[in-house]
Amino acid sequence: MSDNTITSRLYPTRIDIPAEARVQIVVLLNQSLAATSDLKTQAKQAHWNVKGTDFYQLHLLFDEIAGELEEFIDLIAERVTALGGYAFGTARAAASNSILPEYPLDILDGKDHVTALSDRFGIYAKHIREAIAKTDELGDADTADLYTEVSRTIDKRLWFLEAHLQVAEIKAENGKAGTTKTQKIPAAVK
Numbered sequence: 001m002s003d004n005t006i007t008s009r010l011y012p013t014r015i016d017i018p019a020e021a022r023v024q025i026v027v028l029l030n031q032s033l034a035a036t037s038d039l040k041t042q043a044k045q046a047h048w049n050v051k052g053t054d055f056y057q058l059h060l061l062f063d064e065i066a067g068e069l070e071e072f073i074d075l076i077a078e079r080v081t082a083l084g085g086y087a088f089g090t091a092r093a094a095a096s097n098s099i100l101p102e103y104p105l106d107i108l109d110g111k112d113h114v115t116a117l118s119d120r121f122g123i124y125a126k127h128i129r130e131a132i133a134k135t136d137e138l139g140d141a142d143t144a145d146l147y148t149e150v151s152r153t154i155d156k157r158l159w160f161l162e163a164h165l166q167v168a169e170i171k172a173e174n175g176k177a178g179t180t181k182t183q184k185i186p187a188a189v190k
Contacts, residue, residue, distance in 0.1 A: 013084035021138040026085030028131055029143065030097070033076045033087060036150075037094035039124055040069035042103040046113040054110045054164070062113070065157055072150050079146055099127055114164045121158040128154060 008023040017025070047062035077087040088097070100120050107113060128151045135143040 009086055010084040011086075013082075015083060017083065017138075017140055021140065022083045022085065025135055025138055025140050025143055026080055026083055028134060029076055029080045029083075029085070030088050030093075031099065032127065032131060032147075033073065033080065033089055034094045034097035035099050035124055035127060036069055036073050036076060037089065037091070038098035038100050039120060040066050040073060041091075041094075042100070042120060043069060043117060045103050045105070046117055049108055050110050050113050051108040052110040058110045058113065058164075061160065062117070065117075068153055068157070072153075075146055075150075079143055083140075083143075099123060111164065114161050118158060118161045118165065121154060121161060125151065125154045125158055 008027060010019055010022060010026070015022070043062050043066040047059055047066060050058045050062065052058075073089065077089050080087040100123055103120070104112075104116055107116060128147050132144050132147040132151060135147060
């Protein structure tokens with residue numbers, strides 16, 4: 001999303017964050033709003049179209065993920081407006097401003113959906129972490145906290161998704177089931 005007049009337009013507010021910072025934060029939040037909306041619809045795409053032996057558990061997981069993302073959409077949009085900004089929450093705004101790649105519309109297999117969502121969750125998680133740092137740098141601890149809340153849930157969901165893939169990835173790397181590469185962790189210093 002570019003920093004044009006409509007995305008950086010501010011309404012009068014008594015909030016004590018300088019307007020110059022709020023403009024940057026509102027633009028960032030609108031980018032996040034677009035990506036979150038896009039990710040939610042991609043999770044619903046997977047929910048509606050998943051097939052295979054893990055259908056039921058993945059169908060439920062994808063719907064649960066979409067529901068969590070819907071809550072984040074509302075939190076992000078409301079933060080935009082609390083800062084005196086204008087939230088861009090339409091499907092067309094999300095489609096044209098999302099940082100995420102288009103979801104493949106020709107997949108059905110549960111593993112393929114998990115892989116596609118994992119890829120997108122990884123991109124989204126990175127964006128959210130960068131937003132934490134940027135909003136903190138701009139002096140907006142509340143927005144950084146909002147992003148931190150989102151980040152914790154996104155990392156957890158990425159973990160849930162990747163857990164479906166990791167055994168296959170380990171087998172591909174090592175050629176043996178149940179064999180993993182581990183790192184020796186030093187004992188705690190007393």
